[in-house]
Amino acid sequence: MVLPQLRRVRWAVRATLLLGVAASVIANILHARDNPISQAIAAWPPLALLLTVELISRVPVHRRSLAATRVVATATIAGIAAWVSYWHMAGVAARYGETGASPYLLPLSVDGLIVVASICLVELSGRITALQPADATRPATAAALTRAVTGTASAASSAPDAPSVAPDLIPVPARNGTRRQGGTPNAPRPRQVGATRTAPGARARRSPAETIAEAARIKHDRPGITDAEMASALGISVSRWRTVRRETGAGDELRLAA
Known part of the structure; x- marks a missing residue:
């Protein structure tokens, strides 16, 4: 009731x-x-x-x-x-x-x-x-989630549109003039403009708002989750998780079990 x-x-x-x-x-x-x-x-x-x-x-x-x-x-x-x-x-x-x-x-x-x-x-x-x-705490939690989701959506909408066609290719010259078998120089390798190298298996770092929104969803499914379990579910360290809570002011809304 x-x-x-x-x-x-x-x-x-x-x-x-x-x-x-x-x-x-x-x-x-x-x-x-x-x-x-x-x-x-x-x-x-x-x-x-x-x-x-x-x-x-x-x-x-x-x-x-x-x-x-x-x-x-x-x-x-x-x-x-x-x-x-x-x-x-x-x-x-x-x-x-x-x-x-x-x-x-x-x-x-x-x-x-x-x-x-x-x-x-x-x-x-x-x-x-x-x-x-x-x-009484439900409106505060809902407001925090709304702010987090709204901030994420605003950041996505304000970002420049990604090109709909394949990016330009820049030829990369062969190193030290090395040649393949047959006397032909190495063909230039295409490289995407603006591409960044990411280590294999690395995960893009979330913004604090995205981290809080994901944590709220996890806590809704697992009410008794602890700090260590939450950090493991988010894929971050416990110290990073506590820093995000402190920076976003979400400590009261996402108070976890000891």
Whole structure:
């Protein structure tokens, strides 16, 4: 499930939690005496539970001791709210015509809904928080790849067009006037204008932008690749690979495994 879908589900779960808390608050107010102070006291436990669940679902904790402390506190507040609201809702249900076991079972449906919605909200918030950093780095990586590919395409389009016909041939005179058998001098050997000599098996060196684009493609196929493996896949040394990353500023986008 992608991040936007998780966020929509979280809003639906939050609305469900609000519905359960609203039902508990209304039952508590109906059970209280007909004065604002009594009604405020009766309505407070479910509201406190709602605020606590919102806090633990929105505020991350990086220490286990603090996480355990707030879980214990939340469980305590939930227990108090469930106990108080249960008897208040049971009394209200009996007052308004419910008989037999119904007054004692109806509160369980409300409290159970609140518990399930609270757990789902905390779990969804944790997953969304875990997915947000990875999702935030994708635009930067995509932008770096776009810049690299665009720069390569621009360099190729700005280069002079290659001749469509065979290059001119320049005769190369024979060395020291040597002759072949039969008394004829050596025929001139053709040589392409502008040709460069390349050692056998040598590979043309990529530009830094091309190297970053190729590295991004390799990392997409092999997410757990290390620096040494990446350099080997690119056909360059590890020091050269790190230099290219430093020069292009692609260290964060192409962070590899240790």
